[in-house]
């Protein structure tokens with residue numbers, strides 16, 4: 001407790017850089033808010049109330065006995081059950097187009113990734129293939145759909161599947177090439193030392209090491225693509241999105257609620273299944289014998 | 293495996309060679325399941341590549357327009373495109389900031405390290421429900437209240453809370469338990485534990501997730517406008533409905549450049565963080 | 567196959583001199599152990615022999631083939647003749663033992679079979695025989711990752727044998743193993759050399775194992791050969807020349 005000691009106590013490191021960074025960040029956010037002149041901020045307080053009210057109506061739709069007839073529909077025979085079935089069928093279409101899109105992405109990204117990884121390809125190939133991956137990733141699915149796929153395939157789920165598929169090549173390619181580069185180089189070297197060709201090296205030493213992680217990524221991408229397929233519905237490229245767009249914009253909350261619940265349930269089910277499969281692929285198989 | 297077996301004089305009993313086991317039923321099941329799923333999905337969406345050939349002339353016509361983009365849209369900073377782009381950027385910035393801030397708190401409630409079991413279980417299932425709806429669905433509901441950037445911001449904020457909270461909660465799960473035990477031993481409160489040991493430990497990861505969702509938000513806010521939630525998406529729908537491919541091409545170029553620039557920036561920042 | 571180093575130097579891209587004017591002749595069928603401190607250039611020496619490290623100057627021939635200028639198919643042919651064993655075993659851990667041993671037969675695979683990853687009956691027979699030679703055939707269909715270190719190294723030896731090589735190179739093959747297992751693996755290598763007449767070059771960190779198994783010892787220091795002679799001649803003086811200090815109790819305990 002002496003006032004002055006021989007060794008000077010070090011000063012704490014300055015805090016002002018953090019303060020400045022924090023203030024700058026808040027400044028940027030405020031400027032961003034300011035620049036949005038037609039953001040009707042004054043409507044913000046109304047959101048909770050109105051959303052709750054809509055949610056209540058949605059819940060009504062969901063909880064009504066499926067045999068009942070909704071009011072105000074032109075077809076008097078229509079039941080809530082019809083809405084459920086229709087939503088299920090369209091959601092099935094969304095899942096199907098996401099699956100096909102993922103397959104297309106996997107099919108093309110897999111071989112390309114070997115031409116983009118530093119461990120398996122020369123620089124002259126790597127640079128253009130990586131550019132291609134990045135370029136594809138930078139174009140949103142909706143633009144791919146609008147400019148290329150809709151003219152080709154028309155207002156069909158095929159258009160959505162191909163838009164998602166091409167877009168997925170970029171992100172899957174990037175992840176796959178990272179998996180290839182993360183492979184343990186020592187077994188590859190051993191195979192090289194045994195006189196293997198480029199392809200033999202890849203088939204016997206690289207692919208066995210990176211395949212499980214890559215398949216897990218495919219499944220993960222499938223989950224992402226199911227969500228992405230919703231947006232494609234807005235431009236009528238297939239799936240549940242188109243009807244959801246129409247119904248919610250028409251403020252058919254009961255109908256919309258049923259659709260949202262179907263989306264939630266199917267998505268969660270697919271996610272759980274996919275997560276279980278991914279876990280199994282990455283960890284579970286460790287203990288079982290495999291064929292050569 | 294003894295060395296005795298190495299000397300393999302003729303006539304000496306040979307070690308039996310095991311038969312090759314059949315491939316694991318799980319592998320077979322997995323492959324067959326994937327094939328079946330693909331066949332069913334292909335049938336469900338009427339998979340056919342024939343239109344590529346039939347409609348090729350149509351596509352080339354469009355691409356001809358696309359390769360002559362409306363440069364004025366790009367070069368004129370007061371064009372509709374740039375105004376919409378600024379709106380998109382502002383939506384992404386605000387949604388990332390607000391969403392990430394809330395997500396940090398939610399993440400603390402969503403990990404068994406920092407929250408009591410009942411709380412983290414409830415938080416986790418609510419979060420997974422929130423994540424199961426695409427950002428699009430939120431935007432569609434919110435535009436019913438009001439159109440413009442506000443519903444876009446709200447939709448993305450919720451989307452961000454879902455992702456950042458999940459990833460951060462997983463990081464919290466993986467926090468080194470040593471310092472936490474030390475704090476518990478010193479009689480720290482839940483809040484003190486979080487502030488002293490958990491938040492500092494996950495901060496670099498958290499920051500990297502925030503940058504990641506910012507990237508996603510730029511892409512997503514481009515798209516959300518398609519349902520009237522502000523930003524470039526609204527323009528995309530306008531030009532699409534008018535079949536104005538020259539202007540659409542201009543939109544593609546700008547989005548392309550902005551997205552790649554932000555990717556590079558965030559990659560650079562993330563590399564410095566971790 | 568004999569191995570002839572003539573004034574060979576290796577300079578790594580970062581400027582490190584891995585080998586400094588090394589001249590050596592290893593006769594066909596010899597069992598040579600290379601010793602030296604870590605960083606002395608043992609690995610570099612061994613890896614130039616199958617072209618994993620390119621020679622910067624000088625000439626190196628294996629069985630009459632010049633290694634430095636060999637490329638593509640000719641280099642692969644040469645590598646097929648040379649089996650290699652590594653400190654870390656370098657197995658593809660997710661594949662079965664058999665799958666790993668069969669990589670020793672890749673050089674004999676036709677294009678078409680290699681495209682589908684198929685092996686002939688004859689190749690499988692060779693792989694089984696190699697496994698039998700190291701006494702681990704009952705593990706043929708087990709995942710490589712499930713074996714102990716000693717077992718993995720035997721699989722690696724079987725992989726090298728499956729190449730039906732004329733030369734075997736082993737880069738610190740026992741450094742990751744406990745002493746009893748290390749002796750077993752060394753004995754395997756010695757026996758293979760004697761039974762099959764395969765020229766064998768082994769890197770070892772410690773002198774005493776070298777003395778026990780080698781016909782001939784090559785001592786290295788800073789990229790140069792500082793001792794070359796029969797194992798019996800490698801006395802304490804030589805030890806000091808190689809390791810730069812005198813022998814201590816620790817060095818002989820293994």
Ligand SMILES: Nc1ncnc2c1ncn2[C@@H]1O[C@H](COP(=O)(O)OP(=O)(O)O)[C@@H](O)[C@H]1O
Pocket residue numbers: 578579580582583584602603604605606607608609610611
């Ligand atoms: N790939 C490489 N790049 C640069 N320097 C290397 C490389 N491999 C080895 N060296 C250097 O060459 C020298 C000899 O290394 P090495 O042959 O591995 O020795 P040892 O196997 O005897 O431990 C060391 O100084 C080492 O740092």
Ligand SMILES: [Mg+2]
Pocket residue numbers: 605608609610737738
């Ligand atoms: Mg070495």
